[in-house]
Amino acid sequence: MRAVIAEDSVLLRIGLVKVLEMGGFQIAAEVGDGEALLAAVEEHRPELALVDVRMPPGFTDEGVRAAMVIRRRWPRTAVVLLSQYVEERYAADLLATNTSGVGYLLKQRVADVGEFVEAVQRVADGGTALDPQVVAQLLLRRDSDPLDRLTPRERDVLGLMAEGRSNAGIAEALTVSESAVAKHINNIFAKLDLPVIDTDHRRVLAVLRFFGASQA
Amino acid sequence: MIPPVLRRSALRVRRDTGFLAAGVPPHLALVPVWSWGATAAAETGNWALVLIAPVALILLGVPVLTAVQRYRHRALLGVDIPRPTPTPERWSWAAVARRLSLTRSWRQLGYHLLLGPLVAALELSVLAVAAAGLVGAITFGWVWALPVGVRQDWFGYATQVPCYTVAGIALLCAVPWMAGAVARTESRFASALLGPSRAQRLQERVEYLAGSRTDLIEAVDAERRRIERDLHDGTQQRLVSLAVNLGLAMATRPDLPGEAREVIAEAHLEAKEAIAELNDLVRGLHPAVLEDRGLDAALSGLAARAPLPVRLRVDLEERAVPAVESVAYFVISEALANVTKHARATRAEVTVRRVGKVLRLNVTDDGLGGADVSAGTGLSGLAKRVGSVDGTFRVSSPVGGPTTIAAELPCER
Numbered sequence: 001m002r003a004v005i006a007e008d009s010v011l012l013r014i015g016l017v018k019v020l021e022m023g024g025f026q027i028a029a030e031v032g033d034g035e036a037l038l039a040a041v042e043e044h045r046p047e048l049a050l051v052d053v054r055m056p057p058g059f060t061d062e063g064v065r066a067a068m069v070i071r072r073r074w075p076r077t078a079v080v081l082l083s084q085y086v087e088e089r090y091a092a093d094l095l096a097t098n099t100s101g102v103g104y105l106l107k108q109r110v111a112d113v114g115e116f117v118e119a120v121q122r123v124a125d126g127g128t129a130l131d132p133q134v135v136a137q138l139l140l141r142r143d144s145d146p147l148d149r150l151t152p153r154e155r156d157v158l159g160l161m162a163e164g165r166s167n168a169g170i171a172e173a174l175t176v177s178e179s180a181v182a183k184h185i186n187n188i189f190a191k192l193d194l195p196v197i198d199t200d201h202r203r204v205l206a207v208l209r210f211f212g213a214s215q216a
Numbered sequence: 217m218i219p220p221v222l223r224r225s226a227l228r229v230r231r232d233t234g235f236l237a238a239g240v241p242p243h244l245a246l247v248p249v250w251s252w253g254a255t256a257a258a259e260t261g262n263w264a265l266v267l268i269a270p271v272a273l274i275l276l277g278v279p280v281l282t283a284v285q286r287y288r289h290r291a292l293l294g295v296d297i298p299r300p301t302p303t304p305e306r307w308s309w310a311a312v313a314r315r316l317s318l319t320r321s322w323r324q325l326g327y328h329l330l331l332g333p334l335v336a337a338l339e340l341s342v343l344a345v346a347a348a349g350l351v352g353a354i355t356f357g358w359v360w361a362l363p364v365g366v367r368q369d370w371f372g373y374a375t376q377v378p379c380y381t382v383a384g385i386a387l388l389c390a391v392p393w394m395a396g397a398v399a400r401t402e403s404r405f406a407s408a409l410l411g412p413s414r415a416q417r418l419q420e421r422v423e424y425l426a427g428s429r430t431d432l433i434e435a436v437d438a439e440r441r442r443i444e445r446d447l448h449d450g451t452q453q454r455l456v457s458l459a460v461n462l463g464l465a466m467a468t469r470p471d472l473p474g475e476a477r478e479v480i481a482e483a484h485l486e487a488k489e490a491i492a493e494l495n496d497l498v499r500g501l502h503p504a505v506l507e508d509r510g511l512d513a514a515l516s517g518l519a520a521r522a523p524l525p526v527r528l529r530v531d532l533e534e535r536a537v538p539a540v541e542s543v544a545y546f547v548i549s550e551a552l553a554n555v556t557k558h559a560r561a562t563r564a565e566v567t568v569r570r571v572g573k574v575l576r577l578n579v580t581d582d583g584l585g586g587a588d589v590s591a592g593t594g595l596s597g598l599a600k601r602v603g604s605v606d607g608t609f610r611v612s613s614p615v616g617g618p619t620t621i622a623a624e625l626p627c628e629r
Binding site: 018089108136137 | 457
């Protein structure tokens with residue numbers, strides 16, 4: 001799979017190239033700002049764009065805006081945003097239209113190379129990867145009554161689901177059996193009045209819609 | 217050689233008498249006008265003259281005389297009488313009306329018309345004393361220059377003349393004191409009546425201080441943003457890159473001996489912790505999202521990172537000015553940090569509401585209470601920060617809890 005990297009820190013860009021190459025990606029282009037990123041995506045049509053949020057010239061949300069353009073114009077390119085801090089508002093923008101092929105992770109997650117590569121591959125395959133901190137912010141924003149009805153364990157499961165993990169991934173993270181996870185998920189969906197869906201991806205979509213991420 | 221004390225007092229006398237002498241003509245300038253006006257009014261019985269005269273004087277004479285006095289004070293005495301806030305000088309009925317309606321026009325007229333002659337009389341008497349003293353002091357000398365016969369016939373020079381001279385020297389000794397006293401008194405009256413009033417001076421001072429405080433707050437904010445940017449672009453990227461490289465080393469070299477792997481794993485962990493700590497610190501300075509998306513958006517990250525559950529209720533229809541947003545963010549950030557450190561709370565609630573032109577912040581926890589603004593530097597620092605934008609700050613923290621921190625910040629200036 002081919003990838004384009006947009007990151008203005010040269011030092012970190014070198015690290016990102018190595019990590020993605022280790023994960024089996026072929027680097028089509030490395031750029032340092034949003035406009036160059038759009039040009040590179042248009043030229044190479046990669047399967048993945050790995051994008052820093054704060055880039056020249058404004059150093060605010062250039063990466064988010066470029067990512068939204070990519071998702072609208074080249075929907076087959078999955079986008080993973082990286083940032084020093086994650087912001088629920090940017091996640092809401094990013095997930096507003098479509099939650100497939102999107103990731104939003106803290107930069108420090110790249111250091112856990114194995115997990116990071118896994119998350120990136122999941123996004124490139126059309127999945128979702130949200131940083132636990134984004135999920136925590138989304139949970140916090142949706143603090144209305146239905147969430148109070150969940151048990152702490154069910155809230156954990158909901159958070160992991162929103163990060164984009166599969167049943168197996170959730171089971172591993174919580175060290176419980178997959179059938180226990182499935183039971184929790186059924187309870188959550190019942191309590192939140194969400195339709196029961198089998199595929200992981202559409203389930204994430206339902207959860208995120210519940211969080212209100214897609215209303216922004 | 218003249219001793220320095222004498223030279224200084226001589227210089228002072230010369231300055232003061234010069235100042236007084238120069239004051240006589242402008243102080244007497246209006247006397248003919250008003251004596252003529254009074255006589256004319258008395259003779260013709262036309263009292264309208266008495267009413268018209270001050271108006272004409274305010275418009276024509278007072279500005280000139282005031283300028284003369286201001287110049288005289290500055291040039292001869294080194295006293296600066298501040299100019300009251302200037303009014304437009306172009307001629308129009310409105311300008312005339314405005315000038316007549318200003319109390320300071322009437323204060324100035326009072327000075328020139330009524331106080332002026334009085335001051336002139338004082339000035340003249342000081343000058344007269346000085347002249348008399350001078351003449352008396354040298355009497356002895358010039359009588360000696362006369363032929364002996366004249367001396368003896370005209371003056372009882374052995375008895376009277378020394379008395380004149382002693383009296384003259386005594387008068388001369390009094391001159392510095394008198395001249396100084398009159399000059400000081402006069403310049404005090406002139407400053408009070410010709411310069412801006414106390415209320416106006418205070419108002420100007422308040423405006424100046426408010427302006428410089430705003431500038432200072434903005435400068436501090438800009439500095440925080442700059443530090444945040446520098447750390448973000450420099451140290452934070454370096455640390456992440458370091459952690460990534462250590463992660464790569466662990467992932468790509470499983471063949472390393474166990475000890476080396478352990479050291480690398482340790483370093484990897486340390487690097488990640490350093491990133492997290494620095495992130496928390498830098499995020500507290502001035503998050504980019506605060507500038508970009510406002511207070512509401514910035515608070516999510518703050519509340520989600522607190523180690524206890526935080527309920528966040530934000531109701532903002534429009535954004536406040538950046539300085540206020542920055543203070544609000546800082547207050548909530550510090551208040552949550554305090555809750556985490558001291559309150560032993562199980563949960564906290566943050567509410568932010570905009571009511572009219574006021575931003576209301578509330579941070580409540582269910583902890584132990586007993587927080588004291590005067591005890592810790594944390595809370596008093598918050599109070600100061602709120603005060604810097606003219607906000608109010610209250611802490612309610614009975615022993616046993618709950619603790620509520622409430623701040624109100626004006627959103628506009």
